Amino acid sequence: MKRIRNFCIIAHIDHGKSTLADRLLEFTKTVTQREMQAQLLDSMDLERERGITIKSHAIQMEYIYEGENYILNLIDTPGHVDFSYEVSRSIAACEGALLIVDASQGIEAQTISNLYLALEHDLEIIPVLNKIDLPGADPEMVKEQVVDLLGVNAEDVIYASGKEGLGIEEILNAIVRRIPPPTGDPEAPLQAMIFDSLFNSYRGVEVIFRVFNGQISKGDKVKFMNTGREYEADEVGILKLQHKPVDCVTTGNVGYLISGIKVAREVKVGDTITHVEKPTNQLVKGFEDVKPMVFAGIYPVETSEFEELRSSMEKLQLNDASLVWEPETSVALGFGFRCGFLGMLHMEIVQERLEREFDMTVITTVPSVQFRVNMTDGTLKMVSAPSEMPDPSKIDTIEEPYIKAQIITKSEYIGAVIALCMDKRGIIKNQHYLTVDRVELVFELPLSEIVFDFFDKLKTISRGYASLDYELIGFRESNMVKLDIMLNGEKVDALSAIVHRDKAYEWGKRLCEKLRELLPRQMFEIAIQAAIGTKVIARETVKAMRKNVLAKCYGGDISRKRKLLEKQKKGKKRMRAVGNVEIPQEAFMAVLKLDQ
Amino acid sequence: MAGIYVHIPFCKQACYYCDFHFSTTRHLQEDMVRAIAREAELQKHFLHGESVETLYFGGGTPSILELPQLERILQSIDQHFSIQANAEITLEANPEDLSAEKLRGLKAMGVNRLSIGTQSFNDEFLHWLNRVHDSGKAISAIENSRKAGFENLSIDLIFAIPHADHSIWHKDVAMAVELAPDHLSAYHLTVEPNTVFGNWLKKRKIDIADDQFAAEQFEYLYEQMLLSGYDAYEISNYARNGRISRHNSSYWFHKPYLGLGPGAHSFNGIKRQHNIYNNPKYIKAIETEKIPMVEEILSPADLANEIIMTGLRTKWGLKPGLILEKSGYEVMEIHAVRIEELIYEGMLLLENGNLILSRKGRLFADTIAAELFIAG
Numbered sequence: 001m002k003r004i005r006n007f008c009i010i011a012h013i014d015h016g017k018s019t020l021a022d023r024l025l026e027f028t029k030t031v032t033q034r035e036m037q038a039q040l041l042d043s044m045d046l047e048r049e050r051g052i053t054i055k056s057h058a059i060q061m062e063y064i065y066e067g068e069n070y071i072l073n074l075i076d077t078p079g080h081v082d083f084s085y086e087v088s089r090s091i092a093a094c095e096g097a098l099l100i101v102d103a104s105q106g107i108e109a110q111t112i113s114n115l116y117l118a119l120e121h122d123l124e125i126i127p128v129l130n131k132i133d134l135p136g137a138d139p140e141m142v143k144e145q146v147v148d149l150l151g152v153n154a155e156d157v158i159y160a161s162g163k164e165g166l167g168i169e170e171i172l173n174a175i176v177r178r179i180p181p182p183t184g185d186p187e188a189p190l191q192a193m194i195f196d197s198l199f200n201s202y203r204g205v206e207v208i209f210r211v212f213n214g215q216i217s218k219g220d221k222v223k224f225m226n227t228g229r230e231y232e233a234d235e236v237g238i239l240k241l242q243h244k245p246v247d248c249v250t251t252g253n254v255g256y257l258i259s260g261i262k263v264a265r266e267v268k269v270g271d272t273i274t275h276v277e278k279p280t281n282q283l284v285k286g287f288e289d290v291k292p293m294v295f296a297g298i299y300p301v302e303t304s305e306f307e308e309l310r311s312s313m314e315k316l317q318l319n320d321a322s323l324v325w326e327p328e329t330s331v332a333l334g335f336g337f338r339c340g341f342l343g344m345l346h347m348e349i350v351q352e353r354l355e356r357e358f359d360m361t362v363i364t365t366v367p368s369v370q371f372r373v374n375m376t377d378g379t380l381k382m383v384s385a386p387s388e389m390p391d392p393s394k395i396d397t398i399e400e401p402y403i404k405a406q407i408i409t410k411s412e413y414i415g416a417v418i419a420l421c422m423d424k425r426g427i428i429k430n431q432h433y434l435t436v437d438r439v440e441l442v443f444e445l446p447l448s449e450i451v452f453d454f455f456d457k458l459k460t461i462s463r464g465y466a467s468l469d470y471e472l473i474g475f476r477e478s479n480m481v482k483l484d485i486m487l488n489g490e491k492v493d494a495l496s497a498i499v500h501r502d503k504a505y506e507w508g509k510r511l512c513e514k515l516r517e518l519l520p521r522q523m524f525e526i527a528i529q530a531a532i533g534t535k536v537i538a539r540e541t542v543k544a545m546r547k548n549v550l551a552k553c554y555g556g557d558i559s560r561k562r563k564l565l566e567k568q569k570k571g572k573k574r575m576r577a578v579g580n581v582e583i584p585q586e587a588f589m590a591v592l593k594l595d596q
Numbered sequence: 597m598a599g600i601y602v603h604i605p606f607c608k609q610a611c612y613y614c615d616f617h618f619s620t621t622r623h624l625q626e627d628m629v630r631a632i633a634r635e636a637e638l639q640k641h642f643l644h645g646e647s648v649e650t651l652y653f654g655g656g657t658p659s660i661l662e663l664p665q666l667e668r669i670l671q672s673i674d675q676h677f678s679i680q681a682n683a684e685i686t687l688e689a690n691p692e693d694l695s696a697e698k699l700r701g702l703k704a705m706g707v708n709r710l711s712i713g714t715q716s717f718n719d720e721f722l723h724w725l726n727r728v729h730d731s732g733k734a735i736s737a738i739e740n741s742r743k744a745g746f747e748n749l750s751i752d753l754i755f756a757i758p759h760a761d762h763s764i765w766h767k768d769v770a771m772a773v774e775l776a777p778d779h780l781s782a783y784h785l786t787v788e789p790n791t792v793f794g795n796w797l798k799k800r801k802i803d804i805a806d807d808q809f810a811a812e813q814f815e816y817l818y819e820q821m822l823l824s825g826y827d828a829y830e831i832s833n834y835a836r837n838g839r840i841s842r843h844n845s846s847y848w849f850h851k852p853y854l855g856l857g858p859g860a861h862s863f864n865g866i867k868r869q870h871n872i873y874n875n876p877k878y879i880k881a882i883e884t885e886k887i888p889m890v891e892e893i894l895s896p897a898d899l900a901n902e903i904i905m906t907g908l909r910t911k912w913g914l915k916p917g918l919i920l921e922k923s924g925y926e927v928m929e930i931h932a933v934r935i936e937e938l939i940y941e942g943m944l945l946l947e948n949g950n951l952i953l954s955r956k957g958r959l960f961a962d963t964i965a966a967e968l969f970i971a972g
Contacts, residue, residue: 523943523960547811548962551786552832553906554654555601555847556616556861559868559892562902565966572966580937 001252002181003068006210007126008075008090010115011100012108012467016130019162020100020171021076027168028061028072031241058196058208058254060239065176072175073210073239073254075195077114082343084113084471085290089195089270091117092286093210093254096124096179098171099146103129103137103159106145106438108467109408115149124179125150126158128171133161145435182212182252189280190214190222192273197264198256199318205261208239209273210254213280217248221276222259226268226287230276231259264321290322292340293401293472294347294451295384297328297365297494298354299336301585305360306335312358313337316350323350328385332494332578333363333588338385341367344451363576365494366591369448372399372475386496389482392533399475401447404429407458409466411437416461424449425500445470446478448498452591483508483537485515486529490579494588501532507594508538514590519583521545526581598643599650599846600677602632602669603857604658605875608690612726612792613754613785617859617873618656624875629665631882632857633672635871638887640676642854642862648677650684650843653707659689663701670705673856684709684842686750691729691737699744709748710741711781711841717771718764721757726792731771738775748839750779755817756810757785758803765813773824778839781832782817784810811959818955831909831961848906850899850922858888867893896923897972905965913945913952914968925970934967 011017025031057076062069077090091097097118101107118125127146129139143157158174160167196208209216216222220233235258237245249255261267270287274280300309310327317323323346328338341347347367354360370384374396383389405426409417411433418428421443430442450470458466483504485495495515499507508530515528519542526542553561575582606625607618651673658666666687673679686709687702694712702710716722717731729737734751741749753768772780787793787804796802818828826834830848833841846853847863855862858878861870869891872878881888894902900923907914916928928935935951938944943957943964957964 523963524941545960545963546807547814547959549784549786549807549810550814550831550909550961552781552783553848553909554844555853555855555863556859556870558847558863558902558906559861559894562898562905565905565962566901566969568962569966569969 001184001186001250003070004073004182004252005070005096005175005179006073006075006094006182006252006254007096007098007175007179008077008094008118008123009098009100010077010091010111010118011098011130012102012105012111015100015102015105015108015111016162017076017100020098020128020130020160020168021074023162023165023168024074024172025059025061025241027165027172028063030059030061058239059241060254063172063176065173070176071253072172075210075254082341082346084469085288085342086196086269087114088117088286089193091121091123092270092284093193093195094118094121094123095182096126096175098175099125099127099150100130101127101142101146103132103139103142104134105465106142107149107408107434109406109440109469110467112149112408112440113406113469125152126171126174126178127152127156128158128160128167130160130162132159133164133166141435145438148435184211184213184251186213186215186251188213189278190216190220190273190275191280191282191284192216193284194224194267194269194271194273196269197267197321199264203258205258205264205267205318206243207257207259207261207267207273208254209257211249211251212284213251213282214275215248215250216255216257216273218245222257222273223276223279224267225272225274225279225283226289227266227271229266231261234258234260262318264318267321269321290342292322292324292370293343293447294341294367294369296339296341296347296367297330297333297336297385298325298339298351299330299333299363299365299494301361301363303334308358309337309354309360309362312354312360313339315358316353320350320353322346328387330365330387330494332492332576332583333365336363340384344455361585363494363585363588365588366497367451368498369401369451371401371480371498373397374399383498386482386484386498387493389498392481397477398480400478400480402473402476403445403447403450403470404473405443405445405450405468405470407441407443407466407468408434409439409441409462411439413462413466414439414441417441417458417466420454420457420461421445424454444473446476446500447472448500453594481532484531485511486527486531487515487519487581487583488527488579489529490581492578492583495591497591504532505537508532510594511591512538512540514594515587516540516542518587518590519581520575522580522582524580597649597680597846598646598851599652599843599853600643600648600673601843601853601855601860602651602653602658602673603855603860603871604628604632604653604655604661605858606660607655607657608660608692608728609726610792612724612796613787615788615791615794616656619875622660624879625661625665627879628857628875629661629668631879633669634882635856635887636669636672636676638882638885639854639856639862642864643677643852645678646852648673648679648683650846651679651686652684652843653687655688657690657693657713658687659693659698663698663705666702667705669856684748686711686841686843688713689737690727691733694737694740696740696744699740699746703745708746709750709841710746711750711752711779712737712741712777714738714751714772715754716757716764717768721754721764724757725754735771735775738777747778749777750781750841751775751777753780753782753817754785755782755813756805758805758809762809762813762816765816769817769820773820776824776836778836779841780821780826780834782814782834783832784814814959818958827911828958829911831958845910848910850903850906850918862889866899867891895972896925897970899923900925900927901965901969904968904970908951908953908965908968909961911952913947913950915950917949923970927968927970930970931968938964938967 061072075090077087191213192209192211198206223230272284325337325339373381426443426445432440479501512528525544528540530538687707688711714734821834859873869889872888945952
């Protein structure tokens with residue numbers, strides 16, 4: 001046990017975490033040059049392309065230090081605020097963390113919140129300044145920031161470059177020297193924490209865990225304490241690049257468990273594993289049943305593909321435990337699913353994975369948060385879709401979720417950031433200079449205001465410098481209304497949204513304008529209206545098309561022309577008709593792009 | 597009964613809008629004539645002995661050929677097919693080619709219909725389109741054709757040429773009415789990708805007229821032609837004295853036809869085929885007694901859709917009976933609701949069981965045809 005080191009990496013997106021991790025794996029010969037591909041730990045194509053980590057990963061390295069062989073478990077963490085719970089569980093599985101900071105960019109909001117999380121868990125922090133080879137790097141300045149923030153000695157900060165392979169050995173030595181070995185009682189009842197699960201279509205769900213006390217062996221009868229389910233450990237093993245079965249995963253180590261679990265949802269990250277006989281009475285603290293924050297409808301573009309979409313969603317859910325959904329029906333879109341996501345990135349990922357991995361083309365409706373509606377009869381109704389909103393006469397009050405948002409930016413953008421947050425109904429709570437030119441701003445904001453384009457806007461106004469982290473802080477009463485969109489008098493339910501009354505007019509106007517751009521002209525005029533109840537608050541018109549370009553049509557052209565028209569018709573099939581108005585797929589996403 | 601189309605793939609210069617197959621390199625002209633004459637022989641069984649009702653020389657520019665060259669092709673066709681005594685024999689001609697001598701020769705060899713590529717009577721427009729002729733040549737070509745005894749004349753006009761107003765179009769239409777040909781084809785200027793205009797559009801060197809402008813010209817022509825005693829028998833075609841283009845009509849009625857020459861299309865009722873769009877390769881293949889063609893077998897839905905598309909464009913309309921007979925599809929049942937809506941919206945008329953585009957519907961022939969297509 002004293003030769004085990006469990007550590008994670010805390011870093012902001014783009015600060016080079018995955019590349020640095022690749023270098024560690026190479027240096028310890030965990031992977032051969034041949035097996036090496038960039039961002040090794042990011043196994044989804046999507047992760048490699050976007051350069052972000054979506055799922056957690058863990059891998060075991062062996063490293064010889066002063067003649068002794070050490071086991072280093074690297075627990076990679078997702079790098080986005082949508083997945084902060086998963087990050088917290090990964091941190092809970094470690095004794096130490098590498099804090100990677102881009103030597104030219106400095107510390108970002110998410111890094112800080114994850115760092116605080118790590119400090120709460122008493123993790124030993126090893127600060128690493130990465131990308132010191134870049135021309136824009138300012139290691140001295142950033143080092144000062146880090147020293148201020150952590151209260152460490154300047155000489156404890158390691159200079160590195162993942163790209164050039166600089167500082168790798170120094171990092172590995174620091175991991176061995178500075179991170180304490182796990183403590184735990186091998187004789188105590190089994191207490192292990194699940195921090196991830198992987199889905200393998202041949203072997204089912206692999207549960208990834210860290211043993212705190214006791215040990216787990218092949219054939220053991222185990223129990224997941226929060227779900228109460230019991231399993232037999234068909235296989236346990238350690239996380240080499242290829243998973244390696246072992247007889248027993250011992251105290252302090254990280255391993256995987258296969259026990260015939262077929263659905264990822266059965267496995268809750270943060271749950272405690274113990275033995276059925278001789279169970280521990282110590283639950284690992286901090287377990288949460290993660291709840292979705294953002295809801296949206298997902299519909300097949302072709303109505304006939306509903307069943308195919310269902311089966312794709314089921315498969316997707318096998319390895320995405322945080323995706324929840326139930327069937328719903330829309331007048332405009334037919335049969336589909338109401339889905340809950342951890343956040344906007346998660347929603348985008350689900351949509352993209354459906355398209356890439358399952359070849360499904362889907363329409364996603366206006367995202368919504370979950371509101372608490374206090375009815376006049378004293379009951380409480382949770383509403384996460386505009387269609388679920390009760391009749392206004394039956395509503396007493398509506399409460400919406402609020403978040404505490406922490407934004408770190410260069411001081412020159414303070415004005416713009418504050419203006420943005422005010423515009424989003426935010427209240428500034430705190431302003432704090434981290435260094436001379438970096439400020440941390442704390443706001444309370446309605447979650448519904450940030451699910452749309454907040455993050456993009458924040459990046460734009462700060463030229464990419466501002467970073468955001470947030471947490472839910474509860475519900476507050478708000479004056480919300482349901483805004484409907486009508487095309488030639490017919491309500492398009494999939495375009496309805498729940499918005500604040502003060503913003504409804506602006507929202508309606510802009511959405512109508514956007515739809516005017518996106519709706520193709522048809523043989524008749526299309527009236528686009530935004531309405532609250534029966535009151536129309538905005539109107540636009542798509543003029544009727546006047547004439548087709550009727551090219552001549554002789555012998556040689558007949559086939560070609562037919563194919564052209566067939567193609568046009570096929571394009572139309574990707575649209576949805578409400579009444580006789582055809583709505584292209586992108587119109588349903590228009591709400592997200594009102595400012596573009 | 598059947599038709600034969602002969603494609604003459606040469607032009608003096610390229611019109612900026614044209615994406616038909618042609619070459620302005622003419623040294624292969626003699627070899628080409630020999631090859632086409634030879635192809636007629638190689639394809640002599642294509643029409644299964646059906647008599648030829650219409651023969652059409654298109655291009656390219658058929659009038660570019662010397663009289664003996666045309667004669668040679670015609671003779672070969674005559675030798676290998678049975679051409680009806682009253683067959684319609686059309687030649688597309690550019691005004692600059694129609695000298696008195698040429699006209700006499702054409703008449704003598706049996707050509708009885710000329711389709712003259714006038715396009716516009718405005719010299720600026722003609723220049724912009726990169727036509728060889730000017731308006732004076734066009735007018736005298738028509739007069740000379742009549743003098744030479746051609747009664748069945750067709751002229752072409754192009755509308756929706758970008759301009760500040762409709763003044764030039766109104767003059768073009770007035771001149772057409774004054775010249776009083778028995779047939780007129782009017783085309784919406786389309787900008788195709790592989791043309792000079794296509795290129796210019798990409799580089800934003802030209803603009804295209806919006807659909808309002810085009811619609812106004814389309815409707816103006818329609819009114820003027822009707823007032824002048826013409827029958828709007830197809831979206832782009834008007835005729836007087838019953839002189840519709842019999843050859844083109846046979847395409848729309850799905851009669852079989854044989855195409856000779858590079859890029860020419862053929863149809864035997866089930867499959868379409870076309871010769872390759874390459875002059876030297878075409879000639880080479882024919883020399884080795886091979887027909888260099890690409891074929892496409894039409895599914896019943898393809899067939900139905902072609903009949904829907906071409907039928908709707910004509911005054912006779914979409915004939916559900918014909919579609920049922922050729923493809924087995926009951927279009928009136930398949931699209932019952934949509935058809936009723938289109939009738940209600942004033943786009944379609946139901947006459948004697950056939951669906952005919954209303955005056956308003958004529959503007960949307962493509963959209964409506966696509967809506968009535970049958971999914972294969």
